[in-house]
Amino acid sequence: MKKKKRTPKEFNKQKKLEKNVRRSLDIEKSFKGNNKEEGRYYEEIYYNPAKSVSGNRSDLGTKKKALGNRKGNARKRNKKDVLGLSLAGLQGLISVVFMVMLFILDMLPIGYLGIIAVILLLLLGITLATQLRKRGRRIGGKVFSLFIMILLLFTTYYIGKAKGALGEISGGSYKVDNMVVAVLVNDDAEVIDDTVAYKFGVQYTMSGDDVRSAVADINEKLGTEIQTVEYGSLSEQAQALHDGQVQAIIYNEGYTGILEEAFENYSENVKVIYQHSIKKELDNTAAQVEVKKDTFSVFISGIDVFGPIETNSRSDVNIVATINPTTHQILLTTTPRDYYVEIPGISGGQKDKLTHAGIYGVDASMRTLSQLYDTEIPFYARVNFTSLIEIVDQLGGVDVESELAFTTSPDSGLVMDVAQGTNHFNGQQALAFSRERQNIEGGDNQRGKNQQAVITGLIKKMISPAMLVNANGIINSVSGNVETNMSQDQIQDLIKDQLTQGKAWNIYSVAAAGTGDEQVCFSYGGGALYVMQPDQVSVDTIRSLIDRVENGETLEGSEIAQ
Structure with missing residues (x-):
C-alpha cells in the first residue's frame, strides 16, 4: 500500500512533537527510570508519533503537567x-x-x-x-x-x-570606709549644701586620716572651710550633737552599731545627709596556697547589713573554717561577737569587742583571730543577710539540726517555731535561726552554735547533686552579696576536686567560751560596754584542734557530709 505523503503543516507538527518527546525523555531520565508506566508511555509516543498527534494530544498534556508537578x-x-x-x-x-x-x-x-x-x-x-x-x-x-x-x-x-x-x-582586694555626716532627725538640713554655717563635731583618735579626707571633701563641695570642733572620743562627739554643741558630726558609718549600743534609739534620732567613700587595698597573702593539697583556714564573716558587701561593718558571724583537703576534715570554730580581745595594728594594745574589728576591715578581723588562735588565716569569705537568704533558696532550702526548741523573737527578722532536731528552713527562716539570741538559753554562745549548724547544712547540700543543678543560679544570685579573696582559679580547683573525688567530708564544730563582763572598748572610748571575757581553756582547746587538723588527723565525733 502506498504511503500517504505528509503535508508541510503535518511535518512541522511531527517535528515539534518529537522535540517535546525528547525533552520529556530527558526529564524521565532524571527520575532514573523508576516509573515504568511513564517510560512505556514515552516509548509509545516515540515509536508511534502519528497516533499521539491524532488521539492522545490531551493525554500528553495531562502527563506533562503531572511530570512538571513531580519535578516541582x-x-x-x-x-x-x-x-x-x-x-x-x-x-x-x-x-x-x-x-x-x-x-x-x-x-x-x-x-x-x-x-x-x-x-x-x-x-x-x-x-x-x-x-x-x-x-x-x-x-x-x-x-x-x-x-x-x-x-x-x-x-x-x-x-x-x-x-x-x-x-x-572572687579575688576581693579592697575594702570601703563610708564616712558620713549626720544631723538630728528634726534638723532642717537635707543635703550638705544646707550646712555651710554649721559646726561639725569631729574626732581624730580613730580613723583620723579618713575623717580628714571627709573634711577636705566637704570643704571642696561647699567651696569654703567648715567649722570643726574636735572631741576625744566617738561618744563625746555623739553627745555633743545631742546637746546642741554642734549641728553635725562626721564619723565612719561602721561605728553606727557602737553608737546604738551606747545611745538608745540612736539611729531613729539622727539622719545622714552626706557620704564620702574611701577605697583601700587589702593585703592578699592567699595567692600561694594550693587549695587541693595544703590545709588552709577561711574566716567566714557575716556582716549585719543588707547593703554593699565591700563596706566595712561590724561582723556578727565570726567563724573560722580550717580545711584539710587531703583528709577531708573541716573544723568550724565559732568565736562570740563580744569576745574581749586586742585588734592587732589598730587598738595599740587596748582591748575591744571582736565584732568591732570588722569596722576596720575584714583584714583586721582576720589578724585578730589569727593572734587569738595562733594560726594563719589566709582566706576570708564575707556574706551579708541577702546572700544567706538567696543561697539557701537557690538550694531549695536546707536541713538544719537544732540543739534546742524555741521561738524566735521579732529582732531576728521572723517569728517562727524551731523544733529540737531536724528543721527544714528556707532562706528567711535560716537567717532568723542564725540571728536569734534573745529567746535561747546560752544567748550569743548558742547563736554561734546555731550558725555553725546552718553552715554544716549548707556544706551537706553543696556537695550533693543539688549543687550541680543549682550552681549557676547560686553564683549569679549571690554576685554582689558574697566576697572572697580566694582567686577564681582556686575556687574552680576546689569544685573540680570535689566532683572528681566525690568523697564525704568530716565536719567538727567547736565554740569558744567566756563569761559576761562590762569593760571600756577601744572603738567607743566612752563608758563601759558589755563584753565577753575569753575562757583561756577553751581557746587552748581550739588551738589544739586546729593543730590536729593541720597534722592530718580525723576528729572523732565529726558529722559526716556526703
Whole structure:
C-alpha cells in the first residue's frame, strides 16, 4: 500500500512533537527510570508519533503537567534537605561553642566534659540521621534540632553569666570606709549644701586620716572651710550633737552599731545627709596556697547589713573554717561577737569587742583571730543577710539540726517555731535561726552554735547533686552579696576536686567560751560596754584542734557530709 505523503503543516507538527518527546525523555531520565508506566508511555509516543498527534494530544498534556508537578516536588524535597543539613551544621557549631564555654568556666573534670561531648555528638547524629533518610518529610528531625540548639544557647548564655559573676565574687582586694555626716532627725538640713554655717563635731583618735579626707571633701563641695570642733572620743562627739554643741558630726558609718549600743534609739534620732567613700587595698597573702593539697583556714564573716558587701561593718558571724583537703576534715570554730580581745595594728594594745574589728576591715578581723588562735588565716569569705537568704533558696532550702526548741523573737527578722532536731528552713527562716539570741538559753554562745549548724547544712547540700543543678543560679544570685579573696582559679580547683573525688567530708564544730563582763572598748572610748571575757581553756582547746587538723588527723565525733 502506498504511503500517504505528509503535508508541510503535518511535518512541522511531527517535528515539534518529537522535540517535546525528547525533552520529556530527558526529564524521565532524571527520575532514573523508576516509573515504568511513564517510560512505556514515552516509548509509545516515540515509536508511534502519528497516533499521539491524532488521539492522545490531551493525554500528553495531562502527563506533562503531572511530570512538571513531580519535578516541582523534587525541587521542594531538595530544598528541605538543604534546610535540614543546614540546621544540623548549625547545631554542630553551637555544640562546639557550648563545649568551649565549659572549658573556659573550668569547673568540670575532664571525665565530665568527655561525657557531655559524647552526648552532644549523639544528639547531632540523631539530627543527621533524620535528615539523610530517603523517605518521610523529616520535619520531626528539624524540630528536634531547633529544640537542642535553643537549649544549648540558653545554657551557654548562663554559663557566661556565671563566669562573670564568679569573677565578681572572687579575688576581693579592697575594702570601703563610708564616712558620713549626720544631723538630728528634726534638723532642717537635707543635703550638705544646707550646712555651710554649721559646726561639725569631729574626732581624730580613730580613723583620723579618713575623717580628714571627709573634711577636705566637704570643704571642696561647699567651696569654703567648715567649722570643726574636735572631741576625744566617738561618744563625746555623739553627745555633743545631742546637746546642741554642734549641728553635725562626721564619723565612719561602721561605728553606727557602737553608737546604738551606747545611745538608745540612736539611729531613729539622727539622719545622714552626706557620704564620702574611701577605697583601700587589702593585703592578699592567699595567692600561694594550693587549695587541693595544703590545709588552709577561711574566716567566714557575716556582716549585719543588707547593703554593699565591700563596706566595712561590724561582723556578727565570726567563724573560722580550717580545711584539710587531703583528709577531708573541716573544723568550724565559732568565736562570740563580744569576745574581749586586742585588734592587732589598730587598738595599740587596748582591748575591744571582736565584732568591732570588722569596722576596720575584714583584714583586721582576720589578724585578730589569727593572734587569738595562733594560726594563719589566709582566706576570708564575707556574706551579708541577702546572700544567706538567696543561697539557701537557690538550694531549695536546707536541713538544719537544732540543739534546742524555741521561738524566735521579732529582732531576728521572723517569728517562727524551731523544733529540737531536724528543721527544714528556707532562706528567711535560716537567717532568723542564725540571728536569734534573745529567746535561747546560752544567748550569743548558742547563736554561734546555731550558725555553725546552718553552715554544716549548707556544706551537706553543696556537695550533693543539688549543687550541680543549682550552681549557676547560686553564683549569679549571690554576685554582689558574697566576697572572697580566694582567686577564681582556686575556687574552680576546689569544685573540680570535689566532683572528681566525690568523697564525704568530716565536719567538727567547736565554740569558744567566756563569761559576761562590762569593760571600756577601744572603738567607743566612752563608758563601759558589755563584753565577753575569753575562757583561756577553751581557746587552748581550739588551738589544739586546729593543730590536729593541720597534722592530718580525723576528729572523732565529726558529722559526716556526703
